[in-house]
Amino acid sequence: MTIEASLVPPVTERPSLFARVSGAVADTQVVMWRNLLGYVRIPEAAFFSSVQPVMFVLLFRYVFAGAIPVPHGSYTNYLIPGIFVQTVAFGAVQTSIGLAQDLHTGLIERFRALPMSRSAVLAGRTLADLVRNVVVAIIITGVGFAVGFRLQTNVLAFIGGIGVLLLFAYALSWGFALIGLSAPNAETAQVMSFPVLFPLTFASSAFVPVSTMPSWLRPFANNQPVSIVVDAVRALMDGGPTEQLLIKAVIWSVGILVVLAPFSVRRYRRAT
Amino acid sequence: MTDAIVVEGLTKTFGHEVRALDGVSFSVAAGTVFGLLGPNGSGKTTIVRILTTILHQDAGVARLLGYDVATYPDYVRTLFGLAGQYAAVDENLTGKENLFMVSRLNHLSRTQARDRATELLHQFQLFEARDRPLKTYSGGMRRRLDVAAALVARPKVLFLDEPTTGLDPQSRNGLWEVIEGLVEGGTTVLLTTQYLEEADRLANDIAVIDHGRVIASGTPQELKANLGATVLEIGLADASIAAKVIELLSTLGSHTPHLVGNSVEVTVDEGPTMAMTALRQLDDAGITPTAFTLREPSLDDVFLALTGRQTDEVSTEDVVTPAKGRGSKTR
Numbered sequence: 001m002t003i004e005a006s007l008v009p010p011v012t013e014r015p016s017l018f019a020r021v022s023g024a025v026a027d028t029q030v031v032m033w034r035n036l037l038g039y040v041r042i043p044e045a046a047f048f049s050s051v052q053p054v055m056f057v058l059l060f061r062y063v064f065a066g067a068i069p070v071p072h073g074s075y076t077n078y079l080i081p082g083i084f085v086q087t088v089a090f091g092a093v094q095t096s097i098g099l100a101q102d103l104h105t106g107l108i109e110r111f112r113a114l115p116m117s118r119s120a121v122l123a124g125r126t127l128a129d130l131v132r133n134v135v136v137a138i139i140i141t142g143v144g145f146a147v148g149f150r151l152q153t154n155v156l157a158f159i160g161g162i163g164v165l166l167l168f169a170y171a172l173s174w175g176f177a178l179i180g181l182s183a184p185n186a187e188t189a190q191v192m193s194f195p196v197l198f199p200l201t202f203a204s205s206a207f208v209p210v211s212t213m214p215s216w217l218r219p220f221a222n223n224q225p226v227s228i229v230v231d232a233v234r235a236l237m238d239g240g241p242t243e244q245l246l247i248k249a250v251i252w253s254v255g256i257l258v259v260l261a262p263f264s265v266r267r268y269r270r271a272t
Numbered sequence: 273m274t275d276a277i278v279v280e281g282l283t284k285t286f287g288h289e290v291r292a293l294d295g296v297s298f299s300v301a302a303g304t305v306f307g308l309l310g311p312n313g314s315g316k317t318t319i320v321r322i323l324t325t326i327l328h329q330d331a332g333v334a335r336l337l338g339y340d341v342a343t344y345p346d347y348v349r350t351l352f353g354l355a356g357q358y359a360a361v362d363e364n365l366t367g368k369e370n371l372f373m374v375s376r377l378n379h380l381s382r383t384q385a386r387d388r389a390t391e392l393l394h395q396f397q398l399f400e401a402r403d404r405p406l407k408t409y410s411g412g413m414r415r416r417l418d419v420a421a422a423l424v425a426r427p428k429v430l431f432l433d434e435p436t437t438g439l440d441p442q443s444r445n446g447l448w449e450v451i452e453g454l455v456e457g458g459t460t461v462l463l464t465t466q467y468l469e470e471a472d473r474l475a476n477d478i479a480v481i482d483h484g485r486v487i488a489s490g491t492p493q494e495l496k497a498n499l500g501a502t503v504l505e506i507g508l509a510d511a512s513i514a515a516k517v518i519e520l521l522s523t524l525g526s527h528t529p530h531l532v533g534n535s536v537e538v539t540v541d542e543g544p545t546m547a548m549t550a551l552r553q554l555d556d557a558g559i560t561p562t563a564f565t566l567r568e569p570s571l572d573d574v575f576l577a578l579t580g581r582q583t584d585e586v587s588t589e590d591v592v593t594p595a596k597g598r599g600s601k602t603r
Contacts, residue, residue: 026379042364111377
């Protein structure tokens with residue numbers, strides 16, 4: 001049997017850039033909507049997003065606070081910026097779990113066979129996580145004030161701090177997307193995430209001053225991204241020199257995004 | 273062009289070793305149902321994944337409504353609907369939300385998407401359950417929703433990858449009726465299945481796939497004519513008399529009897545007549561079978577007849593859970 005040449009699709013011109021971008025935006029919105037609905041309806045996700053950070057605030061504020069010396073001011077004021085960053089870092093695991101699940105249940109396969117934008121699945125997922133992080137930030141702000149957190153700077157600086165936090169959270173989502181797309185299932189995605197997460201969040205300035213750590217650990221703890229971002233957010237909320245830290249925090253976040261996002265996209269295109 | 277699907281010399285190798293497809297060719301006439309029949313891991317799903325642009329072939333040509341799937345994947349994706357082996361729907365969304373999502377991703381407007389979702393929910397008898405999360409749906413309801421989602425854009429070609437695997441007989445029948453309704457509407461359907469009964473009931477033409485090759489093709493009638501319409505299964509108390517029984521039964525028709533476990537099986541054309549002959553011969557030889565069964569041929573029988581061996585699959589039980597099945601299916 002010999003077969004004839006392929007027909008050529010009626011629309012031979014590539015759609016305009018505008019048409020492609022607006023199509024991708026619409027698809028991304030749909031995927032984001034469905035992910036947000038998922039977060040509202042999965043009790044585990046709601047727990048990790050809201051109850052867990054509250055527990056951490058209470059644990060450190062009332063159990064560990066007395067044992068931790070801080071350079072100046074109150075420990076609560078020291079703690080809350082750390083809690084902000086620790087919570088969004090832990091929350092990034094949700095990105096990897098969600099993607100691993102979608103891959104595993106065959107939903108991503110369905111998406112691939114639809115005439116939709118190739119980038120919408122990852123963009124929709126990470127943007128849904130950004131929205132979730134906004135909600136989380138509001139919860140922590142409320143709980144923080146309730147346990148005695150007092151802003152030492154001004155509202156504008158506080159909003160700037162939340163901005164730095166959300167940028168970092170968004171960058172982390174792309175990084176953890178890579179883990180989710182590489183894991184065989186959701187449970188493994190979670191297990192794979194924690195060895196990355198624990199050293200970054202606990203060997204950092206999030207809960208205790210780095211000066212209390214052994215000398216061999218300090219170089220890492222001082223210069224790793226979580227500490228940098230915590231220090232920047234803390235400077236914006238609790239006062240102190242800000243500019244240098246702010247620049248470094250933004251460079252780290254943008255750097256993570258620029259380096260890891262292409263890997264995630266590539267991994268997504270290949271993942272089956 | 274009257275062929276909705278044309279596949280020619282399709283080859284695909286995973287990694288270095290596993291040859292999933294080894295030169296598969298077939299064509300499907302527009303408005304007909306084509307059945308790809310084969311055991312687990314025979315390459316059926318790989319064919320579907322290539323035709324639906326999810327996977328790239330190493331060699332060969334695949335055309336959908338005349339359009340090359342590898343050259344024009346974006347366009348081809350607007351032409352077909354796909355319902356996969358594992359209902360690819362979002363557990364946390366309701367039935368209505370799932371259909372709305374897929375409609376929007378097919379670029380229907382909000383209003384169109386809502387209307388289409390409602391229409392499909394009625395058509396698939398899911399309207400009552402429209403506001404329940406998918407978690408609460410039965411297996412049969414999920415598959416129906418999955419097929420509904422594949423039909424959102426009113427595709428001319430529908431791919432159904434093992435649509436009834438893991439379903440109970442009642443849900444299976446329900447889904448068959450749904451598929452038959454679609455075909456009346458003129459949709460071309462490519463269906464993969466492990467069940468001869470399913471291919472027989474739904475397909476106009478069948479290709480039997482084994483180890484990535486087409487080992488037989490034709491209408492269900494042609495395949496069954498080659499095979500024999502009925503299988504006689506004679507259970508033996510003692511395997512040592514099997515040779516004797518096989519010798520006796522080989523005179524029944526043109527097909528060779530096989531020993532399967534503790535039974536001798538032979539396919540025959542005229543079931544009841546041949547059954548009586550067989551019983552008489554066994555009686556004359558003084559052999560009393562422990563069981564005597566007349567049944568429709570199964571995929572196993574097709575394989576036995578075509579290849580002289582049984583299918584490699586252990587059983588159909590290991591394909592029910594998506595967790596295990598998916599991995600073994602794709603690699």
